[in-house]
Amino acid sequence: MNFTAIVREAIDPAQVLSLIGADQDGATLLFLGVVRDHSDGRSVGGVRYETYEEMAAQVLSDIVEEAAEAADTDRIAALHRIGELEVGEVSVAIAVSTPHRAEAYEASRYIIEEIKKRLPVWKKERYSDGAEEWVEGRAPDAASAPQTDGS
Amino acid sequence: MNFTAIVREAIDPAQVLSLIGADQDGATLLFLGVVRDHSDGRSVGGVRYETYEEMAAQVLSDIVEEAAEAADTDRIAALHRIGELEVGEVSVAIAVSTPHRAEAYEASRYIIEEIKKRLPVWKKERYSDGAEEWVEGRAPDAASAPQTDGS
Amino acid sequence: MYGPVEIRTLFFASYKELLGTGELQVDLPAGATVSDLVSALRSRGGAFTVLPSTPAVAVNMTYTDPAAVLSDGDEVALIPPVAGG
Amino acid sequence: MYGPVEIRTLFFASYKELLGTGELQVDLPAGATVSDLVSALRSRGGAFTVLPSTPAVAVNMTYTDPAAVLSDGDEVALIPPVAGG
Numbered sequence: 001m002n003f004t005a006i007v008r009e010a011i012d013p014a015q016v017l018s019l020i021g022a023d024q025d026g027a028t029l030l031f032l033g034v035v036r037d038h039s040d041g042r043s044v045g046g047v048r049y050e051t052y053e054e055m056a057a058q059v060l061s062d063i064v065e066e067a068a069e070a071a072d073t074d075r076i077a078a079l080h081r082i083g084e085l086e087v088g089e090v091s092v093a094i095a096v097s098t099p100h101r102a103e104a105y106e107a108s109r110y111i112i113e114e115i116k117k118r119l120p121v122w123k124k125e126r127y128s129d130g131a132e133e134w135v136e137g138r139a140p141d142a143a144s145a146p147q148t149d150g151s
Numbered sequence: 152m153n154f155t156a157i158v159r160e161a162i163d164p165a166q167v168l169s170l171i172g173a174d175q176d177g178a179t180l181l182f183l184g185v186v187r188d189h190s191d192g193r194s195v196g197g198v199r200y201e202t203y204e205e206m207a208a209q210v211l212s213d214i215v216e217e218a219a220e221a222a223d224t225d226r227i228a229a230l231h232r233i234g235e236l237e238v239g240e241v242s243v244a245i246a247v248s249t250p251h252r253a254e255a256y257e258a259s260r261y262i263i264e265e266i267k268k269r270l271p272v273w274k275k276e277r278y279s280d281g282a283e284e285w286v287e288g289r290a291p292d293a294a295s296a297p298q299t300d301g302s
Numbered sequence: 303m304y305g306p307v308e309i310r311t312l313f314f315a316s317y318k319e320l321l322g323t324g325e326l327q328v329d330l331p332a333g334a335t336v337s338d339l340v341s342a343l344r345s346r347g348g349a350f351t352v353l354p355s356t357p358a359v360a361v362n363m364t365y366t367d368p369a370a371v372l373s374d375g376d377e378v379a380l381i382p383p384v385a386g387g
Numbered sequence: 388m389y390g391p392v393e394i395r396t397l398f399f400a401s402y403k404e405l406l407g408t409g410e411l412q413v414d415l416p417a418g419a420t421v422s423d424l425v426s427a428l429r430s431r432g433g434a435f436t437v438l439p440s441t442p443a444v445a446v447n448m449t450y451t452d453p454a455a456v457l458s459d460g461d462e463v464a465l466i467p468p469v470a471g472g
Contacts, residue, residue, distance in 0.1 A: 013181075014165045023238050026187040029180065029259075030164075033387050036177040036250060049386070050315050052379055055363035056386075080386060087174050092387050099187060105260055108180075112252060112387055120360070120379070121386030122315030134316045137385030140358045142367045184472050200471070201400050203464055206448035207471075231471060243472050263472055271445070271464070272471030273400035285401045288470030291443045293452045 002068050003077040004060045006053055011079055011090040019077040020097045027101035029108045033092035035085045039135070043128040049082040049091065052120040056080065063114040070110070071096065071103040078111055080121060117141070153219050154228040155211045157204055162230055162241040170228040171248045178252035180259045184243035186236045190286070194279040198286075200233040200242060203271040207231065214265040221261070222247065222254040229262055231272060268292070306331055307372055309339060312379040317357075320349050330372065336361065337368040339378060357381065391416055392457055394424060397464040402442075405434050415457065421446065422453040424463060442466065 003019045013032060021028055035047050064078050075097040085091055094111045098104040115121075116138060123135040154170045164183060172179055186198050215229050226248040236242055245262045249255040266272075267289060274286040311326045318324045330338060336359050343350050358381040359366055365381075372378065396411045403409045415423060421444050428435050443466040444451055450466075457463065 013168055017164055021185070021239070023188040026185055028183040028185055030183075031252070031255075032179040032181075033252070034172070034177055034179055034248075037174040038250075051386075052312065052314050052360070052363075052381070055360055055379065058363050088172070097185075099189075101182070101184070101263060104182075105256065109256055116384070116387045118365070118384065119386040120314065120381055120384055122382060123385040124315070134319075134382070135385040137383030139383045140365055140381055142358070142365045202471075203397065203399050203445070203448075203466070206445055206464065209448050267469070267472045269450070269469065270471040271399065271466055271469055273467060274470040275400075285404075285467070286470040288468030290468045291450055291466060293443070293450045 002061075002064050002074055004057070004064050005079045006051060006056050006060065007079050007081050008083050009081075011081055011093045013090065013093060016077050016079060016093045016095045020075040020095045022075055022097065024099050025073075025075060025097040026099055027104040028095065028097040029101075029104040031092075031094040031108050031112055032090050033112070035087050035089050035091055037087045039125055042125075044087065044125050045128050046084060046086045046126045047091075048084050048124045048126070049080075050122045050124070051080075051082045053082075056120050059119050060115070063111055063118065066114070067096070067107040067110045071098050071107040073098045073103065073107070076107060076111070078115075080115070080119065082121065153212075153215050153225055155208070155215050156230045157202060157207050157211065158230050158232050159234050160232075162232055162244045164241065164244060167228050167230060167244045167246045171226040171246045173226055173248065175250050176224075176226060176248040177250055178255040179246065179248040180252075180255040182243075182245040182259050182263055183241050184263070186238050186240050186242060188238045190276055193276075195238065195276050196279050197235060197237045197277045198242075199235050199275045199277070200231075201273045201275070202231075202233045204233075207271050210270050211266070214262055214269065217265070218247070218258040218261045222249050222258040224249045224254065224258070227258060227262070229266075231266070231270065233272065305374075307334060307374040307376070309372055310375070310377045311339065311343070312377065314379065314382060316382045317353065317380050320352055322349070334372050335368065336366055336370050336372065336378065339372060340368070340380070353380065358383075390459075392419060392459040392461070394457055395460070395462045396424065396428070397462065399464065399467060401467045402438065402465050405437055407434070419457050420453065421451055421455050421457065421463065424457060425453070425465070438465065443468075
Protein backbone atom coordinates (compact mmCIF):
# COMPACT_ATOMS: atom_id res chain seq x y z
CA MET A 1 0.00 0.00 0.00
CA ASN A 2 1.34 3.42 -0.95
CA PHE A 3 1.57 6.00 1.81
CA THR A 4 1.47 9.81 1.62
CA ALA A 5 1.30 12.50 4.27
CA ILE A 6 1.77 16.18 4.96
CA VAL A 7 3.46 16.26 8.36
CA ARG A 8 4.53 18.79 10.97
CA GLU A 9 6.99 16.57 12.88
CA ALA A 10 10.55 15.71 11.91
CA ILE A 11 10.80 13.04 9.21
CA ASP A 12 12.74 9.91 10.22
CA PRO A 13 14.32 8.27 7.13
CA ALA A 14 14.46 4.83 8.74
CA GLN A 15 10.78 4.99 9.56
CA VAL A 16 9.96 6.04 5.98
CA LEU A 17 11.93 3.05 4.69
CA SER A 18 9.95 0.78 6.99
CA LEU A 19 6.77 1.76 5.12
CA ILE A 20 7.86 0.12 1.88
CA GLY A 21 9.60 -2.98 0.57
CA ALA A 22 8.38 -6.46 -0.18
CA ASP A 23 9.96 -9.82 -0.84
CA GLN A 24 9.68 -9.34 -4.60
CA ASP A 25 11.58 -6.03 -4.51
CA GLY A 26 15.24 -5.89 -5.47
CA ALA A 27 15.62 -2.11 -5.35
CA THR A 28 14.75 0.56 -2.84
CA LEU A 29 15.39 4.23 -3.42
CA LEU A 30 15.04 6.93 -0.77
CA PHE A 31 15.16 10.59 -1.76
CA LEU A 32 15.48 13.21 0.96
CA GLY A 33 15.07 16.91 0.34
CA VAL A 34 17.06 18.75 2.97
CA VAL A 35 17.13 22.42 3.99
CA ARG A 36 20.46 23.78 2.80
CA ASP A 37 22.46 26.66 4.14
CA HIS A 38 22.44 28.77 1.00
CA SER A 39 20.11 29.89 -1.75
CA ASP A 40 21.11 31.96 -4.76
CA GLY A 41 24.28 32.97 -3.00
CA ARG A 42 22.57 34.08 0.23
CA SER A 43 23.23 32.42 3.55
CA VAL A 44 20.08 30.67 4.83
CA GLY A 45 19.39 30.09 8.52
CA GLY A 46 16.12 28.21 8.13
CA VAL A 47 12.88 28.01 6.21
CA ARG A 48 9.15 27.96 6.80
CA TYR A 49 6.87 25.86 4.62
CA GLU A 50 3.20 26.75 4.30
CA THR A 51 0.62 24.68 2.50
CA TYR A 52 -2.97 24.40 1.39
CA GLU A 53 -3.13 21.26 3.39
CA GLU A 54 -6.24 19.44 2.15
CA MET A 55 -5.27 20.04 -1.46
CA ALA A 56 -1.60 19.18 -0.89
CA ALA A 57 -2.62 15.87 0.64
CA GLN A 58 -4.74 15.14 -2.42
CA VAL A 59 -2.11 16.25 -4.96
CA LEU A 60 0.66 14.28 -3.23
CA SER A 61 -1.53 11.20 -3.28
CA ASP A 62 -2.34 11.77 -6.97
CA ILE A 63 1.34 12.14 -7.87
CA VAL A 64 2.27 8.97 -6.00
CA GLU A 65 -0.55 7.00 -7.62
CA GLU A 66 0.61 8.13 -11.06
CA ALA A 67 4.18 7.04 -10.31
CA ALA A 68 3.03 3.78 -8.76
CA GLU A 69 0.97 2.89 -11.80
CA ALA A 70 3.84 3.64 -14.19
CA ALA A 71 6.30 1.64 -12.08
CA ASP A 72 3.83 -1.17 -11.37
CA THR A 73 4.40 -1.00 -7.62
CA ASP A 74 2.24 -0.17 -4.62
CA ARG A 75 5.28 0.32 -2.41
CA ILE A 76 5.83 4.06 -2.40
CA ALA A 77 5.88 6.43 0.57
CA ALA A 78 6.03 10.20 0.18
CA LEU A 79 5.96 12.76 2.98
CA HIS A 80 6.28 16.52 2.93
CA ARG A 81 6.95 18.43 6.10
CA ILE A 82 5.56 21.90 6.76
CA GLY A 83 6.27 24.51 9.42
CA GLU A 84 9.62 25.82 10.62
CA LEU A 85 12.71 23.85 9.56
CA GLU A 86 16.36 24.36 10.37
CA VAL A 87 19.30 23.78 8.02
CA GLY A 88 19.91 20.03 7.68
CA GLU A 89 16.33 19.02 8.41
CA VAL A 90 14.39 16.86 5.95
CA SER A 91 11.59 18.66 4.12
CA VAL A 92 10.53 15.84 1.83
CA ALA A 93 11.08 12.08 1.79
CA ILE A 94 10.23 9.77 -1.09
CA ALA A 95 10.80 6.03 -0.74
CA VAL A 96 10.11 3.62 -3.58
CA SER A 97 10.66 -0.09 -3.85
CA THR A 98 10.35 -2.12 -7.03
CA PRO A 99 11.53 -5.50 -8.32
CA HIS A 100 14.11 -3.82 -10.61
CA ARG A 101 16.04 -0.58 -10.13
CA ALA A 102 15.11 1.33 -13.30
CA GLU A 103 11.50 1.68 -12.17
CA ALA A 104 12.54 2.88 -8.72
CA TYR A 105 14.73 5.66 -10.14
CA GLU A 106 12.04 6.71 -12.60
CA ALA A 107 9.28 6.78 -10.00
CA SER A 108 11.40 8.65 -7.45
CA ARG A 109 12.43 11.31 -9.93
CA TYR A 110 8.91 11.67 -11.28
CA ILE A 111 7.52 12.27 -7.81
CA ILE A 112 10.02 14.95 -6.79
CA GLU A 113 9.69 16.75 -10.13
CA GLU A 114 5.89 16.73 -9.91
CA ILE A 115 6.03 17.92 -6.30
CA LYS A 116 8.07 20.90 -7.47
CA LYS A 117 5.51 21.60 -10.21
CA ARG A 118 2.17 20.90 -8.55
CA LEU A 119 2.23 20.54 -4.78
CA PRO A 120 0.62 23.59 -3.17
CA VAL A 121 3.46 24.28 -0.77
CA TRP A 122 5.34 27.56 -0.37
CA LYS A 123 8.70 28.22 1.17
CA LYS A 124 9.85 31.31 3.00
CA GLU A 125 13.57 31.52 3.55
CA ARG A 126 15.08 33.17 6.62
CA TYR A 127 18.48 34.64 5.85
CA SER A 128 21.39 35.14 8.19
CA ASP A 129 20.88 38.92 8.08
CA GLY A 130 17.37 38.47 9.51
CA ALA A 131 15.52 39.15 6.27
CA GLU A 132 12.82 36.73 5.09
CA GLU A 133 11.59 36.13 1.59
CA TRP A 134 9.16 33.86 -0.22
CA VAL A 135 11.10 31.66 -2.62
CA GLU A 136 10.19 32.36 -6.20
CA GLY A 137 8.42 29.19 -7.23
CA ARG A 138 6.83 27.66 -10.30
CA ALA A 139 3.37 28.52 -11.53
CA PRO A 140 1.34 25.31 -11.58
CA ASP A 141 -0.37 24.64 -14.88
CA ALA A 142 -4.12 23.98 -15.03
CA ALA A 143 -3.19 21.21 -17.46
CA SER A 144 -1.08 19.52 -14.78
CA ALA A 145 -4.17 17.82 -13.45
CA PRO A 146 -7.50 16.65 -14.85
CA GLN A 147 -9.53 19.76 -15.67
CA THR A 148 -12.99 20.33 -14.35
CA ASP A 149 -15.39 22.98 -15.58
CA GLY A 150 -16.44 23.68 -12.01
CA SER A 151 -20.09 23.02 -12.80
CA MET B 152 34.95 12.46 2.50
CA ASN B 153 33.66 9.65 0.33
CA PHE B 154 33.44 6.21 1.93
CA THR B 155 33.54 2.76 0.33
CA ALA B 156 33.69 -0.73 1.79
CA ILE B 157 33.20 -4.40 1.05
CA VAL B 158 31.50 -5.73 4.17
CA ARG B 159 30.39 -9.05 5.64
CA GLU B 160 27.95 -7.71 8.23
CA ALA B 161 24.39 -6.53 7.64
CA ILE B 162 24.16 -3.04 6.13
CA ASP B 163 22.22 -0.50 8.22
CA PRO B 164 20.65 2.17 5.96
CA ALA B 165 20.49 4.77 8.74
CA GLN B 166 24.17 4.31 9.45
CA VAL B 167 25.01 4.65 5.75
CA LEU B 168 23.04 7.91 5.66
CA SER B 169 25.01 9.17 8.64
CA LEU B 170 28.20 8.94 6.56
CA ILE B 171 27.12 11.69 4.15
CA GLY B 172 25.38 15.05 4.11
CA ALA B 173 26.61 18.56 4.72
CA ASP B 174 25.01 21.93 5.32
CA GLN B 175 25.32 22.89 1.67
CA ASP B 176 23.42 19.78 0.51
CA GLY B 177 19.77 20.00 -0.46
CA ALA B 178 19.41 16.46 -1.76
CA THR B 179 20.27 13.03 -0.41
CA LEU B 180 19.64 9.84 -2.32
CA LEU B 181 19.98 6.35 -0.87
CA PHE B 182 19.87 3.33 -3.15
CA LEU B 183 19.54 -0.12 -1.61
CA GLY B 184 19.95 -3.31 -3.57
CA VAL B 185 17.94 -6.00 -1.83
CA VAL B 186 17.85 -9.79 -2.25
CA ARG B 187 14.54 -10.60 -3.87
CA ASP B 188 12.52 -13.77 -3.71
CA HIS B 189 12.55 -14.56 -7.39
CA SER B 190 14.90 -14.58 -10.36
CA ASP B 191 13.93 -15.38 -13.92
CA GLY B 192 10.74 -16.96 -12.68
CA ARG B 193 12.43 -19.19 -10.09
CA SER B 194 11.75 -18.88 -6.39
CA VAL B 195 14.89 -17.75 -4.53
CA GLY B 196 15.56 -18.58 -0.88
CA GLY B 197 18.84 -16.70 -0.54
CA VAL B 198 22.09 -15.81 -2.25
CA ARG B 199 25.80 -15.99 -1.66
CA TYR B 200 28.08 -13.23 -2.90
CA GLU B 201 31.77 -13.95 -3.51
CA THR B 202 34.36 -11.39 -4.39
CA TYR B 203 37.96 -10.72 -5.31
CA GLU B 204 38.12 -8.55 -2.28
CA GLU B 205 41.22 -6.42 -2.75
CA MET B 206 40.27 -5.62 -6.32
CA ALA B 207 36.61 -5.03 -5.48
CA ALA B 208 37.62 -2.52 -2.82
CA GLN B 209 39.76 -0.72 -5.38
CA VAL B 210 37.14 -0.79 -8.16
CA LEU B 211 34.36 0.39 -5.84
CA SER B 212 36.55 3.27 -4.71
CA ASP B 213 37.38 4.12 -8.36
CA ILE B 214 33.70 4.12 -9.34
CA VAL B 215 32.76 6.37 -6.43
CA GLU B 216 35.59 8.79 -7.17
CA GLU B 217 34.45 9.02 -10.80
CA ALA B 218 30.87 9.77 -9.72
CA ALA B 219 32.02 12.22 -7.06
CA GLU B 220 34.09 14.16 -9.53
CA ALA B 221 31.24 14.37 -12.04
CA ALA B 222 28.76 15.45 -9.34
CA ASP B 223 31.23 17.79 -7.62
CA THR B 224 30.63 16.24 -4.22
CA ASP B 225 32.78 14.35 -1.72
CA ARG B 226 29.73 13.07 0.11
CA ILE B 227 29.19 9.60 -1.28
CA ALA B 228 29.13 6.30 0.60
CA ALA B 229 28.97 2.94 -1.17
CA LEU B 230 29.03 -0.47 0.49
CA HIS B 231 28.72 -3.95 -0.99
CA ARG B 232 28.03 -6.89 1.25
CA ILE B 233 29.40 -10.37 0.57
CA GLY B 234 28.68 -13.77 2.07
CA GLU B 235 25.32 -15.43 2.67
CA LEU B 236 22.24 -13.20 2.42
CA GLU B 237 18.59 -13.96 2.96
CA VAL B 238 15.66 -12.54 0.99
CA GLY B 239 15.06 -8.94 2.05
CA GLU B 240 18.64 -8.27 3.13
CA VAL B 241 20.59 -5.37 1.66
CA SER B 242 23.41 -6.36 -0.70
CA VAL B 243 24.48 -2.89 -1.75
CA ALA B 244 23.93 0.62 -0.40
CA ILE B 245 24.80 3.83 -2.20
CA ALA B 246 24.22 7.17 -0.49
CA VAL B 247 24.92 10.46 -2.22
CA SER B 248 24.35 14.00 -1.10
CA THR B 249 24.69 17.08 -3.28
CA PRO B 250 23.49 20.69 -3.23
CA HIS B 251 20.92 19.97 -5.98
CA ARG B 252 19.00 16.81 -6.76
CA ALA B 253 19.96 16.21 -10.40
CA GLU B 254 23.56 15.46 -9.47
CA ALA B 255 22.50 13.06 -6.72
CA TYR B 256 20.33 11.02 -9.08
CA GLU B 257 23.03 10.95 -11.76
CA ALA B 258 25.78 9.91 -9.36
CA SER B 259 23.65 7.24 -7.70
CA ARG B 260 22.62 5.70 -11.00
CA TYR B 261 26.16 5.85 -12.37
CA ILE B 262 27.53 4.01 -9.36
CA ILE B 263 25.02 1.15 -9.42
CA GLU B 264 25.37 0.71 -13.20
CA GLU B 265 29.16 0.63 -12.97
CA ILE B 266 29.01 -1.81 -10.06
CA LYS B 267 26.97 -4.13 -12.28
CA LYS B 268 29.55 -3.78 -15.07
CA ARG B 269 32.86 -3.74 -13.25
CA LEU B 270 32.79 -4.81 -9.62
CA PRO B 271 34.40 -8.26 -9.25
CA VAL B 272 31.55 -9.77 -7.29
CA TRP B 273 29.66 -12.95 -8.14
CA LYS B 274 26.28 -14.14 -6.97
CA LYS B 275 25.12 -17.69 -6.43
CA GLU B 276 21.40 -18.09 -6.01
CA ARG B 277 19.86 -20.75 -3.78
CA TYR B 278 16.46 -21.81 -5.06
CA SER B 279 13.54 -23.14 -3.08
CA ASP B 280 14.05 -26.59 -4.57
CA GLY B 281 17.55 -26.73 -3.05
CA ALA B 282 19.43 -26.17 -6.32
CA GLU B 283 22.14 -23.50 -6.51
CA GLU B 284 23.39 -21.63 -9.53
CA TRP B 285 25.82 -18.86 -10.36
CA VAL B 286 23.90 -15.93 -11.78
CA GLU B 287 24.84 -15.24 -15.36
CA GLY B 288 26.62 -11.91 -15.14
CA ARG B 289 28.20 -9.37 -17.40
CA ALA B 290 31.68 -9.71 -18.85
CA PRO B 291 33.70 -6.72 -17.70
CA ASP B 292 35.43 -4.89 -20.50
CA ALA B 293 39.17 -4.23 -20.37
CA ALA B 294 38.29 -0.75 -21.61
CA SER B 295 36.17 -0.15 -18.50
CA ALA B 296 39.26 0.94 -16.62
CA PRO B 297 42.58 2.53 -17.49
CA GLN B 298 44.62 -0.06 -19.39
CA THR B 299 48.06 -1.09 -18.33
CA ASP B 300 50.47 -3.10 -20.40
CA GLY B 301 51.48 -5.07 -17.36
CA SER B 302 55.13 -4.15 -17.77
CA MET C 303 -31.07 32.39 -15.13
CA TYR C 304 -29.99 31.04 -11.81
CA GLY C 305 -29.27 33.08 -8.72
CA PRO C 306 -25.89 34.45 -7.69
CA VAL C 307 -23.08 32.11 -6.60
CA GLU C 308 -21.23 32.41 -3.32
CA ILE C 309 -17.54 31.54 -3.55
CA ARG C 310 -15.22 30.75 -0.68
CA THR C 311 -11.95 32.26 -1.84
CA LEU C 312 -8.65 31.21 -0.26
CA PHE C 313 -5.28 32.98 -0.29
CA PHE C 314 -1.94 31.45 0.64
CA ALA C 315 1.65 32.45 1.32
CA SER C 316 2.58 35.70 -0.47
CA TYR C 317 -1.04 36.37 -1.52
CA LYS C 318 -2.21 35.92 2.05
CA GLU C 319 0.47 38.29 3.34
CA LEU C 320 -0.30 40.80 0.59
CA LEU C 321 -4.02 40.87 1.35
CA GLY C 322 -3.77 40.43 5.11
CA THR C 323 -6.33 37.64 4.99
CA GLY C 324 -6.45 33.97 4.04
CA GLU C 325 -10.11 33.79 3.13
CA LEU C 326 -12.87 35.89 1.62
CA GLN C 327 -16.49 35.16 0.77
CA VAL C 328 -17.22 36.55 -2.72
CA ASP C 329 -20.64 36.77 -4.37
CA LEU C 330 -20.75 36.63 -8.15
CA PRO C 331 -23.54 36.54 -10.74
CA ALA C 332 -24.59 33.15 -12.06
CA GLY C 333 -22.32 31.94 -14.86
CA ALA C 334 -19.27 33.70 -13.47
CA THR C 335 -15.94 32.11 -14.34
CA VAL C 336 -12.64 31.80 -12.53
CA SER C 337 -11.48 34.84 -14.54
CA ASP C 338 -14.49 36.82 -13.40
CA LEU C 339 -13.65 36.03 -9.78
CA VAL C 340 -10.09 37.27 -10.21
CA SER C 341 -11.33 40.44 -11.92
CA ALA C 342 -13.81 41.03 -9.13
CA LEU C 343 -11.05 40.68 -6.57
CA ARG C 344 -8.65 43.00 -8.41
CA SER C 345 -11.39 45.62 -8.80
CA ARG C 346 -11.56 45.96 -5.02
CA GLY C 347 -8.49 48.18 -5.29
CA GLY C 348 -5.63 48.57 -2.83
CA ALA C 349 -3.53 45.45 -2.29
CA PHE C 350 -5.95 43.45 -4.46
CA THR C 351 -4.66 45.22 -7.58
CA VAL C 352 -1.27 43.59 -6.96
CA LEU C 353 -2.75 40.13 -7.52
CA PRO C 354 -1.74 38.76 -10.92
CA SER C 355 -4.47 38.94 -13.53
CA THR C 356 -4.09 35.23 -14.35
CA PRO C 357 -2.98 33.47 -11.18
CA ALA C 358 -2.99 29.70 -10.93
CA VAL C 359 -6.33 28.71 -9.45
CA ALA C 360 -7.65 25.56 -7.84
CA VAL C 361 -11.40 25.00 -7.72
CA ASN C 362 -12.35 22.51 -5.04
CA MET C 363 -8.67 21.51 -4.80
CA THR C 364 -8.16 20.86 -8.51
CA TYR C 365 -6.11 23.15 -10.76
CA THR C 366 -8.63 24.72 -13.07
CA ASP C 367 -8.72 26.73 -16.28
CA PRO C 368 -9.59 30.48 -16.07
CA ALA C 369 -12.61 29.89 -18.34
CA ALA C 370 -14.23 27.38 -15.97
CA VAL C 371 -17.67 28.38 -14.70
CA LEU C 372 -18.05 28.51 -10.93
CA SER C 373 -20.83 26.95 -8.91
CA ASP C 374 -22.42 28.09 -5.68
CA GLY C 375 -20.32 26.93 -2.73
CA ASP C 376 -17.12 26.35 -4.69
CA GLU C 377 -13.87 26.68 -2.78
CA VAL C 378 -11.48 28.62 -4.98
CA ALA C 379 -7.83 28.99 -4.03
CA LEU C 380 -5.46 31.45 -5.66
CA ILE C 381 -2.19 29.55 -5.81
CA PRO C 382 1.10 31.50 -5.83
CA PRO C 383 3.96 29.84 -7.69
CA VAL C 384 4.68 26.69 -5.67
CA ALA C 385 8.02 25.90 -4.01
CA GLY C 386 7.73 22.55 -2.30
CA GLY C 387 10.33 19.82 -2.14
CA MET D 388 66.17 -12.12 -23.51
CA TYR D 389 65.03 -12.08 -19.91
CA GLY D 390 64.29 -15.12 -17.79
CA PRO D 391 60.89 -16.78 -17.37
CA VAL D 392 58.08 -14.99 -15.52
CA GLU D 393 56.24 -16.47 -12.58
CA ILE D 394 52.54 -15.55 -12.48
CA ARG D 395 50.20 -15.90 -9.53
CA THR D 396 46.94 -16.86 -11.20
CA LEU D 397 43.63 -16.45 -9.35
CA PHE D 398 40.26 -18.07 -10.05
CA PHE D 399 36.91 -16.98 -8.64
CA ALA D 400 33.32 -18.13 -8.40
CA SER D 401 32.38 -20.48 -11.26
CA TYR D 402 36.00 -20.73 -12.45
CA LYS D 403 37.17 -21.65 -8.98
CA GLU D 404 34.47 -24.32 -8.69
CA LEU D 405 35.25 -25.63 -12.14
CA LEU D 406 38.96 -25.98 -11.45
CA GLY D 407 38.69 -26.97 -7.82
CA THR D 408 41.26 -24.34 -6.87
CA GLY D 409 41.40 -20.59 -6.38
CA GLU D 410 45.06 -20.11 -7.15
CA LEU D 411 47.83 -21.50 -9.32
CA GLN D 412 51.44 -20.51 -9.81
CA VAL D 413 52.20 -20.51 -13.57
CA ASP D 414 55.64 -20.15 -15.17
CA LEU D 415 55.75 -18.60 -18.63
CA PRO D 416 58.55 -17.58 -20.98
CA ALA D 417 59.62 -13.94 -20.96
CA GLY D 418 57.39 -11.78 -23.11
CA ALA D 419 54.31 -13.91 -22.49
CA THR D 420 51.00 -12.08 -22.73
CA VAL D 421 47.68 -12.45 -20.96
CA SER D 422 46.52 -14.52 -23.93
CA ASP D 423 49.53 -16.80 -23.59
CA LEU D 424 48.67 -17.41 -19.95
CA VAL D 425 45.11 -18.38 -20.83
CA SER D 426 46.35 -20.69 -23.59
CA ALA D 427 48.82 -22.30 -21.20
CA LEU D 428 46.04 -22.91 -18.70
CA ARG D 429 43.65 -24.36 -21.28
CA SER D 430 46.38 -26.67 -22.62
CA ARG D 431 46.53 -28.38 -19.22
CA GLY D 432 43.44 -30.29 -20.32
CA GLY D 433 40.58 -31.59 -18.18
CA ALA D 434 38.49 -28.88 -16.54
CA PHE D 435 40.91 -26.23 -17.80
CA THR D 436 39.66 -26.72 -21.35
CA VAL D 437 36.27 -25.43 -20.19
CA LEU D 438 37.74 -22.00 -19.42
CA PRO D 439 36.76 -19.46 -22.06
CA SER D 440 39.50 -18.68 -24.55
CA THR D 441 39.14 -14.93 -23.94
CA PRO D 442 38.01 -14.47 -20.35
CA ALA D 443 38.04 -11.07 -18.71
CA VAL D 444 41.36 -10.70 -16.97
CA ALA D 445 42.68 -8.38 -14.29
CA VAL D 446 46.43 -7.93 -13.96
CA ASN D 447 47.39 -6.61 -10.53
CA MET D 448 43.70 -5.76 -9.96
CA THR D 449 43.21 -3.78 -13.16
CA TYR D 450 41.15 -5.07 -16.11
CA THR D 451 43.68 -5.66 -18.83
CA ASP D 452 43.80 -6.34 -22.55
CA PRO D 453 44.65 -9.90 -23.72
CA ALA D 454 47.68 -8.52 -25.62
CA ALA D 455 49.30 -7.08 -22.48
CA VAL D 456 52.73 -8.49 -21.67
CA LEU D 457 53.09 -10.03 -18.22
CA SER D 458 55.86 -9.32 -15.74
CA ASP D 459 57.43 -11.58 -13.17
CA GLY D 460 55.34 -11.60 -10.01
CA ASP D 461 52.14 -10.31 -11.61
CA GLU D 462 48.88 -11.33 -9.98
CA VAL D 463 46.50 -12.31 -12.76
CA ALA D 464 42.84 -12.98 -12.03
CA LEU D 465 40.47 -14.67 -14.47
CA ILE D 466 37.20 -12.82 -13.92
CA PRO D 467 33.92 -14.61 -14.66
CA PRO D 468 31.07 -12.35 -15.78
CA VAL D 469 30.35 -10.19 -12.74
CA ALA D 470 27.01 -10.08 -10.92
CA GLY D 471 27.29 -7.60 -8.09
CA GLY D 472 24.70 -5.12 -6.95
